[in-house]
Amino acid sequence: MTEYISYVATLVVLYSVLALSLDILVGHLGLVALSQAAYFGVGGYTAAIVTNSFGANLPRAIGAAVCAGAISSLVVSLSSLRLRGDYFVISAFAFQMLLFSLFNNLLDVTGGPSGLSIAGAAGRFSDTIDSPLVFLAIISCYAFACIALLWRLEASRYGRVLHSIRDDEILAATLGTNTAAFKISAFALSAGMSAGAGGFYALYMRFIDPTSFSVFESVLVLAMVLLCKPASLWGPVVGATTLVVVPELLRFADITTAQSANFRQIIFGFVLITVIVVRGPLAFGVTSWDER
């Protein structure tokens, strides 16, 4: 039972980081991108591969994951400089689908649909530290570091510039802001945080396969961001906690696994629809929604 609770707690922490990182784009920068699970996957596979092939320890594996995620975000951030509105949404979506098909098809690198497992004690700090609780503590430290970073960011000039781009990009550019640099760095930050979470996910689960990184995971993370209050620190965390814990309760209901998977999907979809239709632009943390 302790094992199970610590597993759910780990998922809550990891998805909180994912939701917080997507909130940089959705809440602070005002861009709706369905590509967060792709960065999560880049981080997961990078961590798994450097651990398996080069025997990297945990900090190095996570570092590699963060770097790989930040670099991969260039594809979407550079396209966001040229494309607006639904063109941008489609380009982020295409990136997500493209990476998923790479995870699924690059058999030699990712293991394809049958997944990739991490052998032995590789990727742990040492052989002695391998209990799930210790790992949960390490992941929580990472999450708190992310929250602290975002907290400082919100109060700093950087955060205010992001908000100015969100509210009126042309005005921000007119006032001398290098909007391109801010967008690219915000994307890199967001993707790096997600990829770090992906690295922890891979090292914690010891096994990853492409289903954890599909577009439906991206939608799930977006639902977590929108559920309470975007552009805040507590909103994405509460959203992630709710949307991880509530479907887990289905395990105790008297239904089959396939049915509970369907119920999960229905819950996520229903949350997305209801939140946006009922709350309007407020669901995205803004009062008006003109120049998007």
Add this chain to the structure above:
Amino acid sequence: MQVLADGIIATCAFLPVALGFFIFYRASGILHFAHGALVPIGGFAFLTCIAALGLPVFGAVLISIVAAVSVGLLIERTLYRPLRNWDKQGLATFVVSFGAYIVIVGILSLIFGDVTRVVPGQPMAEGLIIFGARASVARLLIVGAAIGAMLVTWLFLHGTAGGLYLRAIASNAFLARAIGVPTERTHQWAIGVGSALAATTGILATFDVGIAPNAGLAPLLLAVIAVFVGGRTEFGVLTGALIIGASQHIATVWIPAKWQDTIAFILLALVLLFRPGGLVGRPPPELES
């Protein structure tokens, strides 16, 4: 020859979905992702009518199209219309639409299970040889339906008042509303015609590869790619669909079939980067700067 025929049949299999998606996208600018969920709705409604209720084929086709059209109209009325006032570019609507897709597919799997179903007895699976290429009767029907869908789309856009309104809204929504074009009614017409086209794809799939709750996802993705690669006219969509269908199948001569999706999305990414307006026709006004 067989490769070419397969490519054309693959194109025809998703062309009605692409045209349906395109009609509503042109009218409203909404990336109507829930369109993909109407394919299995059509297919399962048809199977239920045929297998469980024992209705004749014609009646079953009619009922399934009506079912898909009503769901489409319901989505437009309850989900898209409340958002139109504040979500001008349709980004939030896209997210809502994705949510609707997930909910509908989840409900369909709860009712029908996750297995792929075909019409009992497989009445149209026997093969024919035409111009040296092999095809079953079901696949010929799919080709016929694609040609029919192209005709319906063209006639709707250029031969009816609704189509005229639709083109007026597509060219300038604000002015169209100002001179009294009924925006709401036109959107309903567009989503209705689009849903009917999606339902035909679902019905025909029950004769060929079968239908599963998630059977609409692949044609929908190809539809989105076709619209963005080809361009925003019905002939642009046709061109995009042919390029996607043909390139996927011709490429299988050299590289394994599992890379088909990758090829399609790389094509989409390249077009978005270098010619965002699509390959056919003029780029839309918002890209001319």
